[in-house]
Amino acid sequence: AGVSSGTYGPRVQATVALCTGAYRLSKRMTQQMMEDVFGVPMSVGTISLLEQTTTAAVAAPVEEARTYVHAQAVAHLDETSWRQGGKRAWLWAAVTSWVTVFLVRMSRGGQVARDLLGETFAGILVTDRYSAYNWYPVRWRQLCWAHLLRDFEAMRDRGGCSEELGDALLAQAHQMFTWWHRVRQGTLKRSTFRSYMTPLRREVERLLEAGSRCGVPKTDGTCRDILKRREALWTFVQVDGVEPTNNAAERALRPGVLWRKGSFGTQSEEGSRFVESMLTVVTTLKQQQRNVLEYLSEACEAVLR
Numbered sequence: 051a052g053v054s055s056g057t058y059g060p061r062v063q064a065t066v067a068l069c070t071g072a073y074r075l076s077k078r079m080t081q082q083m084m085e086d087v088f089g090v091p092m093s094v095g096t097i098s099l100l101e102q103t104t105t106a107a108v109a110a111p112v113e114e115a116r117t118y119v120h121a122q123a124v125a126h127l128d129e130t131s132w133r134q135g136g137k138r139a140w141l142w143a144a145v146t147s148w149v150t151v152f153l154v155r156m157s158r159g160g161q162v163a164r165d166l167l168g169e170t171f172a173g174i175l176v177t178d179r180y181s182a183y184n185w186y187p188v189r190w191r192q193l194c195w196a197h198l199l200r201d202f203e204a205m206r207d208r209g210g211c212s213e214e215l216g217d218a219l220l221a222q223a224h225q226m227f228t229w230w231h232r233v234r235q236g237t238l239k240r241s242t243f244r245s246y247m248t249p250l251r252r253e254v255e256r257l258l259e260a261g262s263r264c265g266v267p268k269t270d271g272t273c274r275d276i277l278k279r280r281e282a283l284w285t286f287v288q289v290d291g292v293e294p295t296n297n298a299a300e301r302a303l304r305p306g307v308l309w310r311k312g313s314f315g316t317q318s319e320e321g322s323r324f325v326e327s328m329l330t331v332v333t334t335l336k337q338q339q340r341n342v343l344e345y346l347s348e349a350c351e352a353v354l355r
Contacts, residue, residue, distance in 0.1 A: 133315025
């Protein structure tokens with residue numbers, strides 16, 4: 051018990067998984083590194099086998115992490131493009147204060163978001179304006195103001211009355227973030243912040259109403275779409291623990307974006323399961339300030355026992 055029936059033990063298996071799954075080394079670079087640094091020769095095919103074995107070793111804690119997300123008070127969701135077997139797919143992330151989980155799916159639809167959150171999720175959902183999240187009640191959502199800033203900048207770049215509208219909305223947003231940063235620093239009380247936000251909220255909604263009738267088609271459509279979910283603009287003002295941006299999910303997806311650019315995605319469903327499992331394990335352990343290699347080694351050894 052505790053001894054691998056294969057050529058390599060749990061520490062080597064964990065190291066290989068860390069190289070390909072966290073440091074984004076290619077299989078051939080991992081093969082070379084294992085031989086040059088550790089004097090451990092192995093074939094490229096063995097690396098693929100060790101990846102699959104590691105996916106199985108962490109399957110239970112990864113599933114536990116996904117279940118954990120379902121009961122959280124706040125969750126940040128986002129997605130980015132992926133490739134699986136030469137076909138277009140998407141890498142999804144759900145970020146909470148203690149755990150982050152990932153999924154690779156062939157769909158960008160709302161059902162994947164439901165799978166990530168679970169049927170029992172009743173917290174605040176922080177996202178961008180993408181339609182896959184519109185099934186969730188507006189009163190329990192927070193739209194990302196970082197994305198809204200980009201929308202306002204696009205309005206400004208269209209010229210004419212749209213430019214004036216974009217400038218006015220950007221000015222209001224920058225004032226809001228100035229106050230919000232003071233709240234986070236502890237130099238402005240939340241109760242004072244809420245009172246400051248009341249006239250700002252009225253002005254932003256007034257500008258959006260004007261923008262929906264400005265005569266510039268793209269600006270009209272953007273303003274109308276934002277106004278449909280106007281309540282979700284201000285959830286962070288009323289609810290403690292909610293951020294006005296979805297930066298947490300975008301930061302979590304960044305390693306996946308770099309992985310995709312370096313490897314062009316995955317070739318099979320098994321490869322995608324390794325990607326989502328390793329991203330879940332590595333990102334969550336970093337959130338919890340725990341050692342990734344030690345955890346993976348223990349997980350691989352636990353399977354042998």
